[in-house]
Amino acid sequence: MFHISPFCLVELPSDDAARAVVERSILAHSIYEHWGTADTIDELHAAVKRDTAQLWPDYLETSFKISIDSYRGSRSQKQKVALINSFSYLGFEGPILLSSPDNEFTLFEEWALQPVPEKKQPSPLKVHFGRLIAHSVRDLINKFDLKKRDYISTTSMDSELALVTANIALAGPGKLFFDPFVGTGSFPIACAQFGALVWGSDIDGRSMRGTGGKKSLLGNFQQYGLEQSLGGVFVSDLTNTPMRKARVLDGILCDPPYGVREGLKVLGCRDPEKDLIGSRDPAFIPPKKPYSFTAMLDDILNFATEMLVDNGRLSFWMPTANDEDQEIAVPTHPCLEVVVVCTQVFNKWSRRLITYRRLPDSDVDVSALALRKTQQDQANGRSADDLNPFRRHYFRGFKSEQELSDIVTPDVSQLKV
Known part of the structure; x- marks a missing residue:
């Protein structure tokens, strides 16, 4: 045995x-x-x-x-x-x-x-x-258990995985950490526990505001006595962030949306000839357009290269099919070195915790970086499934093209009357 x-x-x-x-x-x-x-x-x-x-x-x-x-x-x-x-x-x-x-x-x-x-x-x-x-500090898993947290959502990250992610990203005193898909704050809370000053943003302001009082992202920090470690949060998506491009962050942690419950969205208009217009009205809801899953992964890497200090770390979770033919490759960038890839296996799919290190500019392959800048997102289509290969495979039960073909056109020689 x-x-x-x-x-x-x-x-x-x-x-x-x-x-x-x-x-x-x-x-x-x-x-x-x-x-x-x-x-x-x-x-x-x-x-x-x-x-x-x-x-x-x-x-x-x-x-x-x-x-x-x-x-x-x-x-x-x-x-x-x-x-x-x-x-x-x-x-x-x-x-x-x-x-x-x-x-x-x-x-x-x-x-x-x-x-x-x-x-x-x-x-x-x-x-x-x-x-x-x-x-060890394994008892922190129980302290930050989601069952005991005042405010969570369906996508709140498990306390153990959030703490592990913060550790791999080297969160610590005197460091600035940011989560561009902050939700209810699981990652920033874990980083704050280890002494980092944390920030966050999310395209859906409701997830941060909660219902007021303790039922909010700020309320979660107050629950653990970590409110002094919260620099602030704001409503934004990754491609339209108001943050000034400057390499000041020591770490970026996130669990980006997989686009399974609903298609991925980003601020913008479906009609490319129309411009995105803002408003000072608090009740204004900006329009959103479909977002490519692979483009989102590229945008996360690009954002990290623009914001991380030398040797700063990017750690994010990414889903993939277990089947090699449907597997989504680990995304790469000339300015980022893959430090470690951890895999959490489910039934027919897995999710990876991928951690990168921001290379000093002197170590970056300039020719590879120039080539990347000339390449455009090749995703075609307007539907959620067209723009998200993981979502497409997920709702097909991760069946191969041959298996799907057999379902649609069965072998009549095997049918019995």
């Missing part, structure tokens, strides 16, 4: 470095100083005695406790006590404190996953022992 281990061995220069890493981590649980790994408890004891005896004097007089963590397994209280006592050779003389000791040591066990409990293996596959350095 294929076994997936929940443990990862990493090399770091010091406890402080390890603490700095895990205290920003959402996906990790905690980090330990590694004292030994073996297939059996006896082999583990031998490894700990052989490799860590020089460390023991540092903990002789401090308070401590030893815990048992059995992954996919369980131990009776009597067994746990016996395992803990088997480490008596460490010689720790300080008081044993079950709550807030100076040092906590843990024996980790990896058990095989057995579908039938009666066939449980008599012993774990692996055992590990280590000293706790620090826990």
